[in-house]
Amino acid sequence: MNRALKRAAEVKLYQPARKKMNLRSLEEALVHGAKYFMAPKRGGEVRGTPTAWAAPPLNEEIASSDALPPVWPNPIGEARGLSVEPLHPSAPKVALRDPNFYAVLALVDALRMGDNRERILAQKELHRLFAPSED
Incomplete structure (x- = not known):
């Protein structure tokens, strides 16, 4: 088991015997802790991949403004925006x-650096994504 999963198991976010994440606990940790324990490092204008409210799924609910969007630095990215260091390189x-993992990472970024409205929308969307499936 790699170091990240071992640490997740220690804090009850991962169940090694079942090889499953405890999604409700992960959701709670992200919603209440992301902005404190995963604070983003921001930089200047770069080419990159949109994140947070500038990426799916929140970009469908939040109208874009004239402000530069948050982006992960990426030389082949499709947008120019203000640099945000991603959770992982x-x-x-x-x-x-x-695309599904992208959505989760972008939602976590909205929790990390969004305003109250963006954080609430991200929280609702994460709750929907992390809900147990009906099948």
């Missing part, structure tokens, strides 16, 4: 391959 690359 590989996040922009993974986001291009996995």
Whole structure:
């Protein structure tokens, strides 16, 4: 088991015997702790991949403004915006391959740096995504 999963198991976010994340606990940790324990490092204007409210799914609910959007630095990114260090260096690359994971990472970024409205929308969307499936 890698170091991240071991640490997640220690704090009851991961169940090693079942090989499952405790999604409700993870949701609670992200909603209440992301802005404190995963505070974003911001930078200047760069080319990159949109995140937070500038990325799906929140970009469908929040009208864009004239302000530069938050982006993960990425030389092949489709947007110019203000740099935000991703949670992990590989996040922009993974986001291009996995739209669902991209959505979760962008929602976590909205929790990390959004205003109250953006945080509430991100929280609702994460709750929906983390809800147990009916099947």
